[in-house]
Amino acid sequence: MRSLFAAVAAMNTAMAGASTAATLIADRAAGAGWSGVPNAAGVLGTAVGTLTAGQLISRHGSKTVLLGLYGAAIAGALVAFAAAASTSLVLLLFGMFLLGLGSGGAQLSRYLAAELAPAHRKGFALSLIVWAGTVGAIVGPSLIAPGARLSTTFGLPALAGPVLVAVVMTAVALLASTLLRRTPAPPARRTSFATLRTPVVLAPLVSMVCAQLTMVAVMTMTPLHMAGHGLEVLGLVISAHMVGMFALAPVSGRLADRFGGRVTTYLGIGFLLVSAIAAFGAGEPGGLSVAMFLLGYGWNLVFVGGSATLSRELPQDQRIQLQGAVDAVVWGSSAFASFGAGLLFGLGGYSLVAVVGGVIAVLPVIVLARRGVPAEPAQHPLPASGGR
Template sequence: MTILLPSVRRSTVFLFGGVAAMNTAMVGASTAATLIVSADAGPAWSGLPNAFVITGTALGTLGAGAVMARRGSRPVLLAMYAAAVAGGLIAFGAAAGALLAPLLTGMVLLGLGNGVAQMSRYLAAELYPAHRKGFALSVIVWAGTVGAIAGPVLIAPGARIAGLLGVRELAGPALVSAAIAGLALAASAGLPRVPPPPARPRLSLPMVATALRRPEVLTPLVAMVGAQVSMVAVMTMTPLQLDHHGQGLDVIGLILSAHMIGMFALAPLSGRIADLWGGRVAIYLGIGTLAVAATTAVAAPTAHTSGLPAALFLLGYGWNLVFVGGSSLLSRDLPADERTQLQGGVDAVVWLSSAVASLAAGVLYGLGGFALVAVVGGALALAPIALVGRRR
């Protein structure tokens, strides 16, 4: 039985708090920004805020991985969460004044905070012995459950706050997001001060790109990208599918809630699987779950009380198994002198794949409807199987 030092427990709590706060902040800001752009620039441009958030998140993970390797984690967390606070305030001012460019700038800065929040699972894993790394990082992933529950709840109060301030209601959630990002900043300030890591060679972008092709990196990378693309494509088109078949926002919200529960609530179970049987086993189970989810979605594309909720829950949990399993491999198998940078590089690729999936899903839906999206999503989830089974 491993006895954890009080400093390890304290650091885990502060990392968890920062991630939970940042996830909560992102829900409100992204929702409000999407509605603002749709109202001010037209529905055709409503995907811009999400695209800019994804860009900021990819830059955040890549930059955080590079700087943490030289300066340590605490200064990077503080800097990027501070950028997120600034982004929320900029987004609030831009929303109040109906200014598109500053609004998108604010979303990029919020994305930087989201990027360093994503990297926090690796920081938690570094605190634990090898046989508990999967569970440690899964606890940080579980923090997304807090954002999934609290984020939507805070949107309406934020709108009321904006009304009291005399600005448009949709600006309010951005202001609340800035305040919640401030809680993430405060949580990071509670982390212990530690000396910077020993001097290590800095990996250039070409070196990172080359390293991403190594088997110990490529295996989790391909599995995580396949799961991310499959999940994002099906999830993105589900509200549209439901709307086209006459379902209201209440049904859409319930089904997406089932999906979010699948994505985050069972993360500790995924971590235990990765610790007991290895990250590859967790990845295989996740790929199988994603395939079952896609099959269910194809078989019951309009069953809003049975088939679709089950499909979206399985879609979320399949993604979680692959995400936690792949992350555990990256936490155990990489050399210490390049681990952090390569983890950031993998996360950047995974997040950029989300943008591609979002755009491609709309095209597929236009060509063949929801069934085509689900079939392609399932196929992409299954594609990495041969590579995952290959030994180094």
């Protein structure tokens, strides 16, 4: 658990700093229209990383796969550093994609933590790894300025500094992973994407995707909505959101263990709906801070609740593969949310984004209420696409 926590905290720190720097580097290299592309490459890498990790862990074991993904992240950070030094957009995109592969390993680590705990503690175990995101959210941005100063000291561009910090942090993630115990690969059957449509998988999948769409859409447009309030005020609002996303994860884990993943997911949907209503009516930074906190914690409840459901209810021989596939879909939806939010903002402003986000947030209720979706931890056989 300590090794997983340290690796995830380091990887999140690396991504937080590198993503911020990459946005600014792309803006200078190719203009504002390209500023979001490096982060999209990182998100794509995260989706590929989670999908790949889910498939490979079932064959080679978790330690080997995590070492490989974090090794790819180190290579990506070095490529991104070269891109920052030379202002090359092509190198930057490739580097961010490789960094995303490491982030995918970090995301899937919460399920590996759940495997270490008994059934009645799985929610809390995985929530501790989610909570590691708090470290990245706080430490990553705080290292941007010192990294930039260090970079200029050596005659390099200032934005190369935060990426150099990412090189160090990805190396820390790799080092922490070397301390993991090497365990045999879990028993596995071949799975197909058709399995994602079974009730035991579909309910948490839809819930987590809708929560991700709502959270990313509203959060992405908040800085534009707050134009004119100043960066310091914007920073406070975003900080409230980050606290909601990560800091209370252990509380969500306790709720998932006590009341079940589905109840926790319902609670998160309620928080997301209230946050959308608050964002719709908020005009001042104080109101937006409350809305952003509720948005972050609603996402956290759904994320932890859905993850706990998948950790308890999937059969062991298909569990990690399906968890990786679910995470790939969830993180892949982030790119769609960012693009769609911009279109909505252009059509009807922040209010329209909040309304659509609220509607999307409650859509999972339809799936959760369907007969056949389990309410309590249980083992449910899933169809295999082949194998014995």
